[in-house]
Amino acid sequence: MNLKTECVAMLLAGGQGSRLGALTKNVAKPAVPYGGKYRIIDFPLSNCINSGIDTVGVLTQYQPLELNDYIGSGQPWDLDRASGGVHILSPYQQIEGTDWFRGTANAIYQNLHFIERYNPEYVLILSGDHIYKMDYSKMLDFHVENNADCTIAVLEVSMEEATRFGIMNTDENNMVYEFEEKPEHPKSNKASMGVYVFSWPALKHYLIQDEANPNSHNDFGKDIIPAMLNDNKRLFAYDFDGYWKDVGTIDSLWEANMDILNPKMPLELTDPNWKIYARSRALPPHFISAEATTKNSLISDGCYVAGNVTDSVIFSGATIEKGAKVEDSVIMPGAVIKSGAVVSYAIVAENAVIGENAVVGKRPEDCDDKDKWGVVTVGPEYKVEAGAKIAPKEMLSI
Amino acid sequence: MRSKNIMALVFANTGDESLTELTSFRTMGSVPFGCRYRLIDFMLSSIVNAGIYKVGVVTKRNFQSLADHVGNGWPWDLARKKGGLCILSPYSYAEKGGVYKGKIDAIYGNLLYLENSTEEYVLITDSDFVVNADIDKMIERHAQTNADITVAYKSGIEGKTFIELDDDKRVSAITVESEQPEMGRNVIVPMFLMRRDLLITLVKNAYRHNYIDFELDILQREINNYKIYGFEIKGDAMLINSIQSYFDANMMLLNKDFRDKLFEPTRPVFTKLRDDMPTRYGYDAKIKDSLIADGCVIEGEVSNSIIFRGVHIEKGCKVENCILMQSAHVGKNSTLAYVVSDKNVSIKEGRTLIGFKTFPLVIGKGLSV
Numbered sequence: 027m028n029l030k031t032e033c034v035a036m037l038l039a040g041g042q043g044s045r046l047g048a049l050t051k052n053v054a055k056p057a058v059p060y061g062g063k064y065r066i067i068d069f070p071l072s073n074c075i076n077s078g079i080d081t082v083g084v085l086t087q088y089q090p091l092e093l094n095d096y097i098g099s100g101q102p103w104d105l106d107r108a109s110g111g112v113h114i115l116s117p118y119q120q121i122e123g124t125d126w127f128r129g130t131a132n133a134i135y136q137n138l139h140f141i142e143r144y145n146p147e148y149v150l151i152l153s154g155d156h157i158y159k160m161d162y163s164k165m166l167d168f169h170v171e172n173n174a175d176c177t178i179a180v181l182e183v184s185m186e187e188a189t190r191f192g193i194m195n196t197d198e199n200n201m202v203y204e205f206e207e208k209p210e211h212p213k214s215n216k217a218s219m220g221v222y223v224f225s226w227p228a229l230k231h232y233l234i235q236d237e238a239n240p241n242s243h244n245d246f247g248k249d250i251i252p253a254m255l256n257d258n259k260r261l262f263a264y265d266f267d268g269y270w271k272d273v274g275t276i277d278s279l280w281e282a283n284m285d286i287l288n289p290k291m292p293l294e295l296t297d298p299n300w301k302i303y304a305r306s307r308a309l310p311p312h313f314i315s316a317e318a319t320t321k322n323s324l325i326s327d328g329c330y331v332a333g334n335v336t337d338s339v340i341f342s343g344a345t346i347e348k349g350a351k352v353e354d355s356v357i358m359p360g361a362v363i364k365s366g367a368v369v370s371y372a373i374v375a376e377n378a379v380i381g382e383n384a385v386v387g388k389r390p391e392d393c394d395d396k397d398k399w400g401v402v403t404v405g406p407e408y409k410v411e412a413g414a415k416i417a418p419k420e421m422l423s424i
Numbered sequence: 425m426r427s428k429n430i431m432a433l434v435f436a437n438t439g440d441e442s443l444t445e446l447t448s449f450r451t452m453g454s455v456p457f458g459c460r461y462r463l464i465d466f467m468l469s470s471i472v473n474a475g476i477y478k479v480g481v482v483t484k485r486n487f488q489s490l491a492d493h494v495g496n497g498w499p500w501d502l503a504r505k506k507g508g509l510c511i512l513s514p515y516s517y518a519e520k521g522g523v524y525k526g527k528i529d530a531i532y533g534n535l536l537y538l539e540n541s542t543e544e545y546v547l548i549t550d551s552d553f554v555v556n557a558d559i560d561k562m563i564e565r566h567a568q569t570n571a572d573i574t575v576a577y578k579s580g581i582e583g584k585t586f587i588e589l590d591d592d593k594r595v596s597a598i599t600v601e602s603e604q605p606e607m608g609r610n611v612i613v614p615m616f617l618m619r620r621d622l623l624i625t626l627v628k629n630a631y632r633h634n635y636i637d638f639e640l641d642i643l644q645r646e647i648n649n650y651k652i653y654g655f656e657i658k659g660d661a662m663l664i665n666s667i668q669s670y671f672d673a674n675m676m677l678l679n680k681d682f683r684d685k686l687f688e689p690t691r692p693v694f695t696k697l698r699d700d701m702p703t704r705y706g707y708d709a710k711i712k713d714s715l716i717a718d719g720c721v722i723e724g725e726v727s728n729s730i731i732f733r734g735v736h737i738e739k740g741c742k743v744e745n746c747i748l749m750q751s752a753h754v755g756k757n758s759t760l761a762y763v764v765s766d767k768n769v770s771i772k773e774g775r776t777l778i779g780f781k782t783f784p785l786v787i788g789k790g791l792s793v
Binding site: 309 | 458460469498499680683687692694695697699700701702703704706709710712713715716719727731
């Protein structure tokens, strides 16, 4: 039996992230690199420890090998604890048979016993798909003050965008009276961020009830929240006004990286009191040679830069050779841009190689047909041949 | 890496007095080096890369920064149940020792640590050399020659202690030159490998005679009684024994071949992590041949420089041939050349600070110009 824990976080990290194509062919979405040295999952994990939540279950399912390896003992996030800490929870065989996680709610249901071991008062449900910094302890305070059964973090979006989100319709006290999934005519612009605080008895009750319903999708948004509203439970919306980005598509992942280059962006990564922790390799500092130019860019440890880099994010251990040109691009760990290559508006994934004088992507202003323009993706380990021309929007994968 | 039946003792304070500009409040081992490292990182990494996982770090004074840096040894994989990293401070064993005078004294003061260990061999090292040593090869050589003691050396570099070798590489003489360091001879790179019980015997004996100097009073005196062999270090090795050698060794890192050998990927150099974000370059940043750590914001011009973590160089600055340690802030339109700034230095707007190649200008920790 573990010591009593006030709040256990359950981080849903099993998503395939199929819209990221080549980037998630061999890794789960939360393990996708972001921001020069991070991976997406560093954000919720760092938020947890910075919020004082030190018991975290990470639910993995799709391609978990790299993610499990990355999380390891949890040491980089100070989550290697004698009591609590980070635990990888994957589907497992039970006496009734083996079952994959069927939905977000089912994934938590299958791990009820894990939560029970800590006997918490509250359970925080998180997803490993978003880039944001958030103090969950404030949300927890809000939940306690309202004597709520469930509190859902919401972000105000534009009315047009609201049609793509789960929308909370609330009264003047932020109490939720209605939830609409991707409404055609939204009544409110409070979009669910996929961050929930539940009082543990309520969560347990509704998960068990939901599991018994054969028609359920076993999903928090589609099933659990509506069922609780139906029973007039106390659901509250917690307003979040910081930077939050779902990086589920190539475009949004690219944008989220470009956002860090914008000095006015509210995602402050240098705050010593709210560091984003990451597991990093022992790499030497980066070297910028005499021929190089580096303008409005982010460059990480272990890089060797001899080419021209503008408005780009260069991840750990990447090489930009002499005469290569990289603009408005995301160059992931270990990628090599050979001399004379031109990379524009592209995501070049881990250990990919862009051959000499190859041209990858195009600037939008150089594209006659705007519909054909988009960010190019070069998948992990992919080798673009010397002199090759890769059109915008293409997705290359081995 | 298969673990070996070897433990290591790393002396953190050796040579402190030769680099007072940077060691007035820290040990030689915790002198910042190469953008993100401390000098001790090189020896610690060489040791663990050879599969040695029990390391005693012997300290004398000023070791708060060292203790903070090595912590529980995690970055070097030395946070272990069996073995691991242990800081051996003066008075660790009350009745023996205290603040020691030399290596013999220091080992004697920590004799219990040695006696309570079970490893068959001990490797003794200092931390004032920048070297990525293949200690595996040294261990191999020790076995091949059937030596009692193996001493690492390198020829043609600056040094403090010198050895003469016969044709079989057996050490025939050990000398110390207290005047100017000499070039072109076999210089001891302080790594000594021997059986643990032999070290205990030699140290006990030397202590009784009130001997101080490990090299002269033990090795030189015992040269005919024991088989002492030399092991030549193949890669680069640089002694840090003055602000000039410190400056030059840092600048060597700007040479790609040198850097590639020192940071040989199969023998990585580990250090404490700080979780900084990557370095951000502004629109006006102009960088030439510089080595730069994470967590910096660079908006000005930087050439031939070593920039540590968290340094901010504002617009209009020119930083040339400088070493700027952690969290320096260089205000707008300042010009710096041949400057070594210690941690947390602040240079206000429009300042001009020029040292000379053979006389770098040192700005002390936390000072504001």
